[in-house]
Amino acid sequence: MSVDFFMRPTLEAARELLGKRLFFKGKYGYISETEAYVGQDDPASHAARGKTPRNAPMFYRGGFSYVYFIYGMYYCINIVTERENFPSAVLIRGLVAKESAAKTDGPGKLARYLGVTTAHSGIDLTQADDFFVAEGISLSDDKVERTPRVGIRVGLEKPWRFLVKDKNFLA
């Protein structure tokens, strides 16, 4: 995907990322679940309290990776959206891998499957040749469901989680 794909409203990017393929060092999967984190006013966002060394990539222009370490054992992969200095990103929460036996039904599990860590935060996915998003399966709106985001304690009134209703349609 090109820079234009990511430099647009985050909710739109989160919806459109469903069905796309996320590649990392030769492995890939179809994106089946995403969440949008939009701007400093989104209380659930890591950027809600301003820029820090960890969340700095969220302030980059769309198309960069933002990877963080959580709960002492997992990494979570985000793709930055919108313009520079408007902190926003899409969390990749679900993947359907080629070897469908692979356990990639959660943000921590899919990062572990791909081998992505914080060493891969702040990378330009529109330039890298081993970490990028490519076309996949196009999904009509009737195959997409929206719900509140999970694992957070604030911002639950926003239906900013997007998921593919029937994952069997991917793969």
Add this chain to the structure above:
DNA sequence: ACCCCGATCGTA
């Protein structure tokens, strides 16, 4: 320097 807690997951 210290302390609390988290955009999770597996097991109970």
Add this chain to the structure above:
DNA sequence: ACGATCGGGGTT
């Protein structure tokens, strides 16, 4: 329902 496990970030 809860414990594992540790870096980040706010506070001192």
